[in-house]
Amino acid sequence: MATEPRPVDRPGAGPRMVPSFVGQVISGAALLVLLTAHMIAQHFIVPSGLRFYEDVIAWLRDPVMIVVEVAFLVFVTYHALLGVRAILFDFGFSERTERRITLVLWVVGIATIVYGVTLFAAILNAA
């Protein structure tokens, strides 16, 4: 996988996007919106630059914000680990090792999202 499209060598076949590149572009585009929203909402419109505890809890009690933040977590994790995969593949591992790397990164990604969502719930329960 790479963060750039690769040519296809099949005779008669036109150039084709590598699926991971498409995924990186789509998740990147989503992040442009979600990260901008996250930065503005969590940092730039807050007078002190960071929310204190009560403000964070009030923010997280809004269901819309929960959806936005979870979507942000999913896209940023997917985009980040796809990038890590591209970097690891630059080491020139065998295809078998690359498949294992992909599997491990899927596990890490799902674990990250589960951790994040669980953390949201734990924060609200503790409040």
Add this chain to the structure above:
Amino acid sequence: MASTIVERGRPAAGPARRRGVLGWFDPRGRRLGGLAFILNRLTGIGLVAYLYLHLLILSMLVQGPDAWDDFVDVALSPPFLALDVLLLTGMLVHGLNGIRVGLVGLGLVASRQKALFIAALVIAAFVALVGALRIFAGE
């Protein structure tokens, strides 16, 4: 879509060219696209590290208001604000350069990728400067 086979960014493979990750730091024959490639990877690595650090820090919210508010006080100190500026700059460079990679990869503006890269850096520098002023103004 014939122009979609572009934007490799890396140095051309060859006997004199070091491959793999170490090749990123090989300055021989480096062009602007290669620099953009390295910059995107380095900022990407930093942002991935920050993602997990951020999740770790957010876990302090479970400990209650004292732990979190104490952290916020520390995070609003100048050294941490400087790190915020660094983070913002990394996000801007990675995001704007990522837009360039996406556009070029989709075959939309392949002939303009150098100009786009320079434009991305200029915009990133400008927004980072404005952001830095905003971040430190709130101190």
